[in-house]
Amino acid sequence: MSDISSLKKFIDGTDPDSGLLYQSYVNSLYRYGISLGFAEDICMDAIHDVFCKLYNLSKENIIKIENVKYYLFKSLKHRLFDIYKKNKFIENVSITSIPFDIEVSVVDPIIDEEDKKIITEKVESLMSCLTDRQKEGIYLRYIQEMNYDEIALLLNMTPKSARMLVFRAMERLRNLNGDEKKIFFILLSASFLKSL
Template sequence: MQEKNKHIAIDNCWKEFLANKDGYDAFSFIYDSYVHDLLSYGVNLGFDEDTCRDAVHDVFCKILSDKNKFLNVNNLTSYLFRAVRNYLFNFQKKNHNLSDSSFENIPFFTEVTTLESLIDREDTEKLKQTVENLLNQLTPRQREVVYLRYMQEMDYEEIAVLMEINYNSARRLVHRSIEHLRSVNKDSEKPLFVILVALTYYHYL
């Protein structure tokens, strides 16, 4: 419920920002709501923090400087993640002369930090290690899609747009990633649903 209320608040602020000449308070709320997740996503893609900050600031500065260009942006979450991703990939191509195909297997790193209030400290550490070990069994692309689906709670359409694949491919990629997690998790004392809860409520840095 809290997450749903947050999304409603963000949607309302986005509409307020676009509709009003002076919407700086609404814009500030939107920035604060997304900056950490966008930075974490960029770092997980393998970029250094300074480059990620440049990407995030560039995206928000463009929105602030000419909001009229963004009147048709209805899904702000999808747009922001895609814009930051494109900035970082374009930066990489420009500085390292890479082709688009080079990004198919770009590393996607995850490190789990837990909310210790959910379970006791000892069990928290065990679950953290289990989640990290399982994620390391996935390909970079699978880790990214699991991150987007469970950590960022994106739907398949948003994932498809962000990763530049079609809707059915996004669904299959998520399904195959979870099936792979299930197959390598057979001997664990933690059932897969516990792992998915951990992915939903834990943060990646």
């Protein structure tokens, strides 16, 4: 079943599983929210807010949604940004100023406990050479498999800028020493295998 038909069934209440759309995206949305630096409970509340808002959309607005995954990620980011502004009592702050940190949970299924801490520290060290925007660009492109147009819209930039952002991040990672580079690309590959 396509995401669009799942969305329509979710809104109409005709989804026999009644939570298929939610179940399909909750984990990815949660990891994205955590990567933006928000607490677990705030992420889950924001995800629930997004789905409640989605449920209450008018049919005219539902028809405008072309890509459900992009819509959900964008909605979550905006909802978390609203929470961020409210909690920080900041009015003049840009959505692009929210820090981004990739959670290294993708290593969990491929290593044992004693090595997890060492590898996690190495990956975090690798990622520290990137800007928050570069981390988010890599996450959206390679972990969430979004295209450059979707990344551009989500990060408020042009598709060309999104391509350059990801390219420069990957270039920076390619210039690391051999062992660190191998670890990063193995983990990146593992995230692809995990999503299959």
